[in-house]
Amino acid sequence: MAGTVSRKLSNAFEGALAGGGDPATSPLYVFGPFFKLLVMAGVAGVVYGASIWLVLLTVAVVSLMYRLVMRWVTDGSGGSGLTEEEFGGWAVKINASITYIEYTLTFLVSVAALVTFVADRFPALNHPLVLGVTGRLLLAILLSVITGWLVNLGPKVAARIFGPATLAVLFLLWAMIIATVVKLGVHLPPLHLSAFSFKYLPFTLGGYARILALMTGIEVFANLVAAYEGRPEEKARKAFGSLLIIMGSTGMTMLIVGPAIYRLADPLNEHVSVFTQTMDALLPAPLPYIGTLIGVVVLLSASAASAQGIQNLSLGLANRHYVPPSFGRRNQYGVPPAPVWAEVSVVSLAFLLFGTLEETYLSLYAAGVFILLSMTAWAVVKRLRREVLQEMQWGHLVTMFGSVLAAILTTIATVILFGERLREGAWIYFVLIPALYGVLTYFRNRLGSPSALREQLGRLEEAMWTTASGRTQAPAPAPVTEPGEGAKVTWAATPERIALWRSRKEVPHRILVPLDGTRAAERGVAFGQVVAAAYGAHLILASVIPPKKNGAREARLRQYLTRWMQQLAQAEVSASVVVERGDVPATLAAIARQSRADWLILTSRGQSWSRRFLLGQKAGKIFEAVNLPTLFVRPIVSRPPRPRFRRVLVPLDGTPFSERILPYVRAVDPSFNNEIILLSVPEVPEPELYGLEADVVLPLRRQAEARAREYLSRVAEVLREDGLQVKMVVAGSDPDRTIVRVAKELDVDLIMLATRGHMGFDRLLVGSTADWIVRHTLTPVFILPPWNNGHEDQG
Secondary structure, three states: OOOOOOOOEOOHHHHHHHHOHHHHHOHHHHHHHHHHHHHHHOOHHHHHHHHHHHHHHHHHHHHHHHHHHHHHOOOOOHHHHHHHHHHOOHHHHHHHHHHHHHHHHHHHHHHHHHHHHHHHHOHHHHOEEEOOEEHHHHHHHHHHHHHHHHHOOOHHHHHHHHOOHHHHHHHHHHHHHHHHHHHHOOOOOOOOHHHHOOOOHHHHHHHHHHHHHHHOOOOHHHHOHHHEOOOHHHHHHHHHHHHHHHHHHHHHHHHHHHHHHHHHOOOOOOOOOHHHHHHHHHOOOOHHHHHHHHHHHHHHHHHHHHHHHHHHHHHHHHHOOOOOHHHHOOOOOOOOHHHHHHHHHHHHHHHHHHOOOOHHHHHHHHHHHHHHHHHHHHHHHHHHHHHHHHOOOHHHHHHHHHHHHHHHHHHHHHHHHHHHHHHHHHOHHHHHHHHHHHHHHHHHHHHOEOOHHHHHHHHHHHOOOOOOOOOOOOOOOOOOOOOOOOEOOOOOOOHHHHHHHHOOOOOOOEEEEEOOOOHHHHHHHHHHHHHHHHHOOEEEEEEEEOOOOOHHHHHHHHHHHHHHHHHHHHOOOOEEEEEEEOOHHHHHHHHHHHHOOOEEEEEOOOOOHHHHHHHOOHHHHHHHHHOOOEEEEOOOOOOOOOOOOOEEEEEOOOOHHHHOOHHHHHOOOHHHOOEEEEEEOOOOOOHHHHOOOHHHHHHHHHHHHHHHHHHHHHHHHHHHOOOOEEEEEEOOOOHHHHHHHHHHHOOOOEEEEEOOOOOHHHHHHHOOHHHHHHHHOOOOEEEEOOOEOOEOOOO
């Protein structure tokens, strides 16, 4: 989609290779659907030239429009940044919604065109194999999965595999142009005015709509401006030069090779694409086969670029709280795999339902691009109007005229594309955009506004468009100020909040321990004994019997619990027994209320995400129903429970929500030389994980680390007043993984944290750090739910 570089781009050609993969591939697949429509209608001789000239006019005016965008927006945020500035905050969600759709369609079109190129050489792929499934369908799905897997191995792997693709496709396009001139001479597409008559106009516009995919990816060069060396005006000039190299190559292909394809290829040939037919006719062997190989590689590169683009977009939106944190969670290679597998799943389903012909998706692909292009065009007009009103000059008026023309052309193109394919799938935009807009709004409302640092980081990541050319180059960050209105206040150790930390200690008096007769659940009793002895608390041993079980089961459970109660009495731990019938979570919640329990100890098996949410997890359901501070222990650990929780890890994210755990931390008995380890994960991850230049992210990272250390020092001061030993750790990038890693490295005995309270359906969608930690560590985890037994939420 766009460029990613490991250093500053020094010239326009480097920028063309870094950012031109998507628009440079378009001639490989736009001619087939274009000529097929016109030839089947018998109007190609009159119409095809007019459609091509209309597209070239559109390319010219949109390119000039982006020349203005590049001059105005030199921080790399390109058209998207301009749109948000000109149209307001709602445009973030509209842009993100359309971009998600466009990335997916890029993947669809690229893989479909790739499979067509392969099938040109191996026609057997078009024949059904089993149950009507063709080889090209299986190949499309297989290549989609392989591409997703490679992208999730990180940008370095993708760079090694797909790096030379753009250079190769430029070589192929110019080889075709030169071969056409040498063998056939220069024959430009004819422009018949009758093509605009009432009889032919629908076909002229239909052909225009089918080759408008030539414009996809053109906006990337506005996002690439910051990656160049030099002053702002030099960067803008080099970026525009890169755009001219790519769009000039595609334009020349349309002008020179287009008429050759019309003369040499049969668009009604279902077995070989028109571009391959023309290669075979113009290029000497073995160049046509090398051309096919280049086409396959560059189309794979385009699909990989769309997957990388989805990764970066998701990272940016996760930081800005428009998608759940789990969607931006990185793997060991520093990239989030979830967005890519989601894209691959959607693409594979589309191939299964709608087939693998690129023309099925081509017009839909171009339609979304032109929505964004037309929004940007009208934003340019709006800004130019301001300039004209401030200073009336002929140059401004001429530029204004060209921009209005660009806005009108892109808007007309958008209307044509939707009118042309409304019944054939374009209607889906009217469903998907509101749906995605609603999803982004939902998560923003549930997660709240991000801090200023996370907002800035999110903007940087949204401005990054990735290809397989290496590490990412992002724009320099703007100075970070205090959070705006509605932003979540983090790292603010105000006197009021410090006084609140000092005001409470939460000591357990009655601890509920559910038992079901299994050895796994008995681990909860062992830990309950440790906690009860430390705090002088009373243990409530409870079992719940399903209503249909007989009385013998109840008698056995009572005897079982009584034996445990007697063992605890020998250890001088007070305990009682409760056995009830009913639904397990609801009945335990009732027992907790009746016995006035203030803690819960549960054994959790740490099930996988899929099993937890598809089959349900007993411990999770009990936790949600009982809604008490809960100590989760694993049924199998490498050692028995220690006599005291000597080393306690307390993650804090600087918000009042996380600080709700402090009254429980303050209650830890200091007489056993406990060490409290305060952990904060800075809001800005380490630069190397992002592949960003150090001078871009390092200042934000240092600012985030400084805020976290200052905040933790204030918390530590309060805890030391209670006689506790306190250690501070500021490290990591991903909170979930960092907490688990630090707990293991420091050999802690307990993790204590407060959950934000995403329960039920919210928990499924938004995700839960506490839930993830319980499932990925063998260390006992103490979790404070958002509301518990009438206690007021300090957050």
